[in-house]
Amino acid sequence: MSRYLFYPGCSLQRSARPYLDSLNAISADLDLEIEDVNDWNCCGATEYGSVYRVPAHALVGRNLALAQQQVNGSKTLMAACSACYLNLVKTNYFMREDIRLRTNVNDALGVGGLHYDPDAVVVRHLLDIFYNDIGLEEIQARVVRPLKGLRVAPYYGCMIVRPDPEHRFDNPEYPQALDKLLKVLGAEVIDFPLKTHCCSGHMTQISPEVAYELIRRLVDGADQYRTDIMVTLCPMCQLNLDAYQGDMNQHFKTNYHVPVLYFTQLIGLAFGYEPLELGIGREFIAAREALAKIGVEVPEPAEAKPRRKRSRKDDPSLPMPIMPDDEEVA
Amino acid sequence: MDHTPRQLFAMIRAGMEKEVLASNAPWYCVSCYFCMARCPQEIHITDIMYTLKRMAIENGHYEDATAPDLSKSFVGQVENYGRSFELGLATRHYLRHMPSKLFKSAQMGMGMLSRERLDLSPNRIEGTKQLQSILQRAKELEGVA
Numbered sequence: 437m438s439r440y441l442f443y444p445g446c447s448l449q450r451s452a453r454p455y456l457d458s459l460n461a462i463s464a465d466l467d468l469e470i471e472d473v474n475d476w477n478c479c480g481a482t483e484y485g486s487v488y489r490v491p492a493h494a495l496v497g498r499n500l501a502l503a504q505q506q507v508n509g510s511k512t513l514m515a516a517c518s519a520c521y522l523n524l525v526k527t528n529y530f531m532r533e534d535i536r537l538r539t540n541v542n543d544a545l546g547v548g549g550l551h552y553d554p555d556a557v558v559v560r561h562l563l564d565i566f567y568n569d570i571g572l573e574e575i576q577a578r579v580v581r582p583l584k585g586l587r588v589a590p591y592y593g594c595m596i597v598r599p600d601p602e603h604r605f606d607n608p609e610y611p612q613a614l615d616k617l618l619k620v621l622g623a624e625v626i627d628f629p630l631k632t633h634c635c636s637g638h639m640t641q642i643s644p645e646v647a648y649e650l651i652r653r654l655v656d657g658a659d660q661y662r663t664d665i666m667v668t669l670c671p672m673c674q675l676n677l678d679a680y681q682g683d684m685n686q687h688f689k690t691n692y693h694v695p696v697l698y699f700t701q702l703i704g705l706a707f708g709y710e711p712l713e714l715g716i717g718r719e720f721i722a723a724r725e726a727l728a729k730i731g732v733e734v735p736e737p738a739e740a741k742p743r744r745k746r747s748r749k750d751d752p753s754l755p756m757p758i759m760p761d762d763e764e765v766a
Numbered sequence: 767m768d769h770t771p772r773q774l775f776a777m778i779r780a781g782m783e784k785e786v787l788a789s790n791a792p793w794y795c796v797s798c799y800f801c802m803a804r805c806p807q808e809i810h811i812t813d814i815m816y817t818l819k820r821m822a823i824e825n826g827h828y829e830d831a832t833a834p835d836l837s838k839s840f841v842g843q844v845e846n847y848g849r850s851f852e853l854g855l856a857t858r859h860y861l862r863h864m865p866s867k868l869f870k871s872a873q874m875g876m877g878m879l880s881r882e883r884l885d886l887s888p889n890r891i892e893g894t895k896q897l898q899s900i901l902q903r904a905k906e907l908e909g910v911a
Contacts, residue, residue: 446849446850446889449849449885449889450852450882450883450884450885451852451878451883451884452883453882453883475891475892475893476891477844477848477849477891477893477897478844478848478849478850480841480844481840481850482796482797483836483837483840483841484837484840484841484844485816485820486816486819486820486823486834486837487819487820487823487837487838487841488820488841488904488905488908488910489816489817489820489908490904490905490907490908491901491904491905491908493904494900494901494903494904495844495897495900495901495904497900498893498896498897498900540904540907540908541904543903543907544900544901544903544904544907545900546903547899547900547902547903548893548896548897548899548900549896550896550900594797594798594799594800595797595799598798598799598800598802598803599799599802599803599810599812608799608803609800609803633798634796634798634800636796637796637797637798638796638836639794639796641836641856641859642793642794642832642833642836643794643832644864644867646794650796679874679877679878680874683870683874718881718882718883719881720877720881
């Protein structure tokens, strides 16, 4: 059993829940013991560092300091989200290289009774753990449902391979780890030229038109290669390519349909898990048709519950919004 | 985008501080780090873009507040809850800066909600007080508190 400290990050709690669910599903098969960092806080994404410098590192420093307290045997701190991963890596790196920053961050952490020594934990991305610690042979040995005939585009995005100050990946623009991993699952892996191009990050919230063009390039690239599924390892990439694909189509009057799943979901399928156990079915661009190619049946989403009838005669209160989970009132 | 990154760096070298900080170019940086991977001089371009954003906020030197306000709202939520809160962030942001896109954004929110990918209320960490005191001290050390 290999033990890892884990920084889940905000996205995995909700918007990227399928990433966490699929990771949890397959972790037992791979002898992964995952221990969350206690009471971790947000990493600040790309926003906190746009407003403050020392506080941005102190924000991440709190997570590193909490992880340091939990070091017991393994000192690997694993992150699944590329932005979380890079923020943790950068703060550790800058605290090591810049003595003044280290002093300042520890001064601030001290107010909260915390302290972090650079390199007390080793920050690594989930893909790095799968590829280098678990290894392809181990993963291949557990494949019971090869993804034969499924054309997949490995999509790394940016922040896992760049700037990569600790040199954990083979190439900042043309990495191979995810390609090779998908190959041992039996999938037909496309040599995807846009595999480390940007998904547009937070640009959907600042200038949607710019974001749509960045999303279009990726989706169009994948479509030209007749991709069944784009495979990602970052919640931001998944959200932008999946949830905004419809808006992008509307903007350009196009009709792309390229489902985007997490690599842990594909591993789970190859290990024989059912789609629902892996959070498949929660994507906007349905993977149902693509997965039917390999004999995987994704159940139709539950039919929308009948709308509650509101009788205005007997109800003097103001009308309330109806939420999807509301019990039907007779 | 007012300037290309090359123009921006030439302007920095020419000492055009006000023009550089008023440019919207740094706010179009998506932090993809391609420039850093390719720069033959190994200049930390992306990090410089972050520095320019911070300086612009500090000096109030920007015309379009869409991006700076998004960052500031995000910071506010992290400081209140210790975690990000997408629904609150998006609602506030669209109301202030893209009211015409509010409906579309609400549709997206409903889609996220029905897929159980959106929280209706923020998650809070236990140590919010601790985090706030750490950040307060860090701001003093940065000279912005």
